[in-house]
Amino acid sequence: MPDHTDDTVLQLVNVSKSFGPVNVIKDVTLSVRRGQVQALLGENGAGKSTLIKMIAGVHQPDSGKILVDGSEATIASTNDSEAHGIATIHQELNLVPTLSVAENIMLGRTPKRFGMVNRKHLNAQAQAALNLIGLDVPLKQPVGELGIAKQQLIEIAKALSMNARILILDEPTAALTGKEVDALFTILDELKAKGVAMVFISHHLDELARIADTISILRDGEFVAEVPASTDEDTLVQHMVGRAIEEQYPRGEVAEAGAPLLEVAGLTSTSKFSDISFTVHAGEIVGLAGLVGAGRTEIVRAIAGADKYDSGTVEVAGKKLKSGDIQGAIRSGVGHIPEDRKGQALVLDGTVNENLGYATLAATSKAG
Numbered sequence: 001m002p003d004h005t006d007d008t009v010l011q012l013v014n015v016s017k018s019f020g021p022v023n024v025i026k027d028v029t030l031s032v033r034r035g036q037v038q039a040l041l042g043e044n045g046a047g048k049s050t051l052i053k054m055i056a057g058v059h060q061p062d063s064g065k066i067l068v069d070g071s072e073a074t075i076a077s078t079n080d081s082e083a084h085g086i087a088t089i090h091q092e093l094n095l096v097p098t099l100s101v102a103e104n105i106m107l108g109r110t111p112k113r114f115g116m117v118n119r120k121h122l123n124a125q126a127q128a129a130l131n132l133i134g135l136d137v138p139l140k141q142p143v144g145e146l147g148i149a150k151q152q153l154i155e156i157a158k159a160l161s162m163n164a165r166i167l168i169l170d171e172p173t174a175a176l177t178g179k180e181v182d183a184l185f186t187i188l189d190e191l192k193a194k195g196v197a198m199v200f201i202s203h204h205l206d207e208l209a210r211i212a213d214t215i216s217i218l219r220d221g222e223f224v225a226e227v228p229a230s231t232d233e234d235t236l237v238q239h240m241v242g243r244a245i246e247e248q249y250p251r252g253e254v255a256e257a258g259a260p261l262l263e264v265a266g267l268t269s270t271s272k273f274s275d276i277s278f279t280v281h282a283g284e285i286v287g288l289a290g291l292v293g294a295g296r297t298e299i300v301r302a303i304a305g306a307d308k309y310d311s312g313t314v315e316v317a318g319k320k321l322k323s324g325d326i327q328g329a330i331r332s333g334v335g336h337i338p339e340d341r342k343g344q345a346l347v348l349d350g351t352v353n354e355n356l357g358y359a360t361l362a363a364t365s366k367a368g
């Protein structure tokens with residue numbers, strides 16, 4: 001048995017989980033303590049999300065126990081999890097795109113009066129949640145119209161507004177900029193001081209050093225170690241991959257930039273971006289930096305033909321692309337990986353094979 005101190009509010013004890021024949025979580029034991037952030041670290045597919053989904057009531061363990069305040073708990077549903085004071089921010093957003101910001105925040109907790117939705121209370125509580133993280137969006141706006149970063153912040157606001165005593169955050173910072181991450185961490189520090197226990201998943205080691213107290217490492221579904229958050233990066237990476245890594249970011253040959261390949265000139269789309277000009281040479285990577293809402297996504301979408309623009313030009317290898325012509329862009333060799341891959345890039349019910357085929361299918365067939 002793991003030690004159960006008075007500070008331990010949540011424990012997983014010898015928990016295992018398989019999907020079909022695949023054993024994804026193998027005999028994992030983990031403690032989460034009052035006023036502390038327990039980080040989960042591991043490579044893609046290590047089992048971090050699956051583990052926290054068992055705390056959130058999305059999956060049930062095949063064997064092993066979950067203890068809340070030292071007593072065995074059955075967490076068969078999201079409701080069970082919330083009833084134990086657990087709030088979870090999942091890695092994949094769980095918002096309903098057609099519902100408003102306020103309705104999403106209050107989903108499942110809609111205040112009613114005489115059997116009717118009490119709009120006044122709904123809006124007041126949703127606004128209070130937004131104020132917690134300082135997010136300024138209209139309460140009535142459908143969530144699907146907002147970018148990924150704002151949607152992520154709404155998920156965070158929603159979870160925070162539940163006043164949970166155990167807060168689980170699965171890669172909450174993946175879509176956020178540095179400034180927003182700082183704001184989130186300030187809130188997490190306050191929650192820590194109030195005694196909230198947290199599980200925090202991130203691939204960013206600097207974030208873990210900043211916010212975590214302890215780091216538990218998973219590898220291939222197995223618990224490897226729990227170490228203090230001050231542990232040096234080399235040791236952490238070694239635990240993650242199971243061997244010493246010579247160079248974390250090996251520098252390949254520096255490529256010589258070739259001829260100009262993508263030329264964007266004076267690109268303008270009213271109220272989104274204006275007069276954007278830059279050149280990308282063959283063999284070159286150009287970064288687009290800016291705050292959330294600055295227009296980065298919109299510029300990239302316009303270049304890929306996903307949206308029309310009002311003026312300016314996009315040229316690939318000296319050939320001008322038409323505004324809003326996805327097929328033409330694909331034929332010219334432009335590939336686009338959008339920020340919302342689940343919503344905009346993948347057909348989740350389709351096979352890997354089908355998904356790989358869709359982009360080229362669209363470009364070569366005249367039917368669509």
Ligand SMILES: Nc1ncnc2c1ncn2[C@@H]1O[C@H](COP(=O)(O)OP(=O)(O)OP(=O)(O)O)[C@@H](O)[C@H]1O
Nearest residue numbers: 019022024042043044045046047048049050051091
């Ligand atoms: N519902 C499911 N059905 C089948 N396999 C699943 C399911 N959910 C997860 N898996 C598999 O379980 C393994 C662990 O996945 P999980 O999402 O927990 O990893 P992770 O550590 O959160 O990775 P990442 O860092 O990429 O988010 C993966 O091999 C994944 O493909």
Ligand SMILES: [Mg+2]
Nearest residue numbers: 048049050091
């Ligand atoms: Mg995950």
